Amino acid sequence: MINRGLGDWIHRRRVKSAGRIALVSAAGELTYDQLDERINRLASALADRGIGQGDRVAYLGENYPSFLETLFATTALGAVFVPLNTRLAPPEVGFQLNDSGSTVLIASTTLAPLALAAARKTPVQTLALVDDGPAAALEPADGDLQPMDFEELLASGAAVHPDVQIGLDDLAVILYTSGTTGNPKGAMLTHGNLTWNALNVITDFDYTSKDVSLMIAPMFHVAALGMGVLPTLLKGATVVLEPKFEPGRVLHLIEKHRATGISGVPTTYQMLAEHPDWDSTDLSSLRNLTCGGSAVPLRVLDIYEQRGLSFTMGYGMTETSPGATTLPGRYSRDKQGSGGLPHFHTEVRVVDPLNEVLPAGEVGEIQVQGPNVIASYWNREEANQSSFVHAEDGVWLKTGDMGYFDEDGFLFISDRIKDMIISGGENIYPAQVEQEIAQLDAVAAVAVFGVEDEKWGEVPRAAIVIRDGHELTEAQVLEHLQGRLARYKIPKSVIFVEEMPRTASGKIRKPDLRKQYGTV
Incomplete structure (x- = not known):
């Protein structure tokens, strides 16, 4: 019988990559055989x-x-x-x-x-x-x-x-x-979703059989599994498994194993750069630094570029296995804040409420189509009915995210539909405001959400976690935003919190912020 699924990958590699190291972990090394x-x-x-x-x-x-x-x-x-x-x-x-x-x-x-x-x-x-x-x-x-x-x-x-x-x-x-x-x-x-996603990664990230991928994010999340582990093993390369993220140890493992790729979120890379061992660690083996979750602040880009390193950023979700778009490192500064271009075997469009495709520059819902996109949810008929659009050119996944394409075809994420703030009839996308605030050196984390306002209906409020050893005031935040954003987009208030409420996957829970800090 023919097995075209994931379960046959390592068996096919048994002879092709015999003797080559597949996994490295606290348990030791395992060859493909x-x-x-x-x-x-x-x-x-x-x-x-x-x-x-x-x-x-x-x-x-x-x-x-x-x-x-x-x-x-x-x-x-x-x-x-x-x-x-x-x-x-x-x-x-x-x-x-x-x-x-x-x-x-x-x-x-x-x-x-x-x-x-x-x-x-x-x-x-x-x-x-x-x-x-x-x-x-x-x-x-x-x-x-x-x-x-x-x-x-x-x-x-x-x-x-x-x-x-x-x-x-x-x-x-x-x-x-x-x-x-x-x-x-x-x-x-x-099996096809995950296979095609791995092919997208291999094509767009230029994986080779000599790569060493250091996995510092948990594999129970689709980003680590789909964007790191599976493409690496499909190519017959080596995966180094690390159960917890500890900046000093990660720097040690990069040098020890001559890691060629790591992945994380902006905070991950900021913590690595702030560790005392950053300057003394040999990072010359690194080729692929992938980042998701949000745009990398320019100050972090600067630090890594000083070491000759650049980021490949991207946008995706569990339902796309997870890659939808990727921003090549060569564009990380010119297109800073962009989710990038659609993956090689994936289609992305931006539409209005009637599912009509919008021209460049106009914000609408992001929809994704491709062999890496799921067809349904488990035991969720209501979600299956509401999450997909059946069009003449196939089925499209409704992401629930707002965004737009620029004139060059690069996707920019505005925000989640449900997180959009409507202030005096104007739409405010918190992600845009958060991106500007995140440029401040003192900001470790930021979330912008809407609070009720008698005059405008609702207005934006920013919650900020300050980095250790730094100071920041509301006045400094608002002054930074003057001239960078339209006046109606600038938060009417800023609060400073010890930590952000987060989901199990690390996403900030804005409903919790609204509940705790959403009143005057």
């Missing part, structure tokens, strides 16, 4: 426990080889991989286990209490714990759900690659969105 054998054993062990095509297998843990072993073993069987966010509370994890119908849960020993608490009253029948850190104390398990050792589970299977017919349209991964309102939705990523 060693990794393939472990994947085959785990797949056989899962099959022995009744896992087959369409069944769901969940994973709860940080970056560690077992995450990828479970991903590839599960998808090799035609089953579906469900990565879980380690920052969630037991009821949130339990919701995703129930919603996905996962019958197997593989989890870190450090997260055993969370895994056990979440798995109760769910379909989970098998719980295997990975020895990837200090074991947490466990209370006696309820009922028949007795944890077993992951290595014992893996060793119980035969080193035989599954012979299963799998096509690109088959479901590979259910990845839950952040859920900033209500329960999260499970995005159904097919």
